[in-house]
Amino acid sequence: MLDRVQRPSENPADLGDGGWRAALEAMARETLALYRRRPWLLQVNQSRPILGPSAMDGMEKVLTLIRPMGLTDPELVSTIIMIDGYVVGAARTQLYEQEAERRTGLTDAEFWQAQVPVLEKVLASGRYPVMASLSEDTFGPDFDHFGFGLQRILDGLEVLVAQRRGESAP
Numbered sequence: 001m002l003d004r005v006q007r008p009s010e011n012p013a014d015l016g017d018g019g020w021r022a023a024l025e026a027m028a029r030e031t032l033a034l035y036r037r038r039p040w041l042l043q044v045n046q047s048r049p050i051l052g053p054s055a056m057d058g059m060e061k062v063l064t065l066i067r068p069m070g071l072t073d074p075e076l077v078s079t080i081i082m083i084d085g086y087v088v089g090a091a092r093t094q095l096y097e098q099e100a101e102r103r104t105g106l107t108d109a110e111f112w113q114a115q116v117p118v119l120e121k122v123l124a125s126g127r128y129p130v131m132a133s134l135s136e137d138t139f140g141p142d143f144d145h146f147g148f149g150l151q152r153i154l155d156g157l158e159v160l161v162a163q164r165r166g167e168s169a170p
Contacts, residue, residue, distance in 0.1 A: 003052030005038055020161075021154050023065035028083050028150050035091035042092055069157070070164045079157060086153060090146045112139070 035041055049055055059080070066076055101107055106114070123132040137143070162168065 002041075002044060002050050003054045005034070005041065006058060007054035020066040020069045021158065023062065024079070024083055024154060024157070025150060027062055027080075028087050031084065031087045032091055032146065035087070036094070039091075039095050039098075042088065042095060069161050071161070083150075083153065086149060090149070108141070 062080060063076060066079065069076065069079070071079065097108060100111070104111070122128065126132075
């Protein structure tokens with residue numbers, strides 16, 4: 001069952017046609033979508049993954065697309081592990097938010113609205129001046145935290161790739 005749900009898309013464009021960076025971004029977003037569809041996967045210990053045909057096909061597909069990065073083989077695999085670890089963390093946080101909403105009956109917005117009186121009092125105390133100075137939209141739902149973090153990881157990889165090629169960092 002695990003191998004079946006992890007079957008990679010048959011559409012090659014799903015992992016991007018824009019080079020290694022697009023492939024890793026697509027892989028991350030596709031994996032996050034998989035965890036959203038099947039949250040039980042987050043409970044499966046994959047430290048020793050099932051090496052079925054779907055898992056092997058997916059790994060082959062990603063490695064083919066990122067091999068042009070020019071990293072060593074262990075670094076290529078580590079890149080996939082790093083991206084997956086980031087995605088698992090984000091997916092787990094999203095799942096916990098959904099569970100909290102289901103358990104309490106309060107949406108995220110309703111929960112934070114209920115916290116306003118306490119937060120206003122605490123922030124007015126002067127004990128937390130930096131937090132008090134943050135804009136009101138700092139924790140709003142409109143900022144793509146997942147995308148922001150993913151782009152910073154990819155930026156770091158881009159610097160490494162440029163260094164390996166003897167280029168100046170972008």
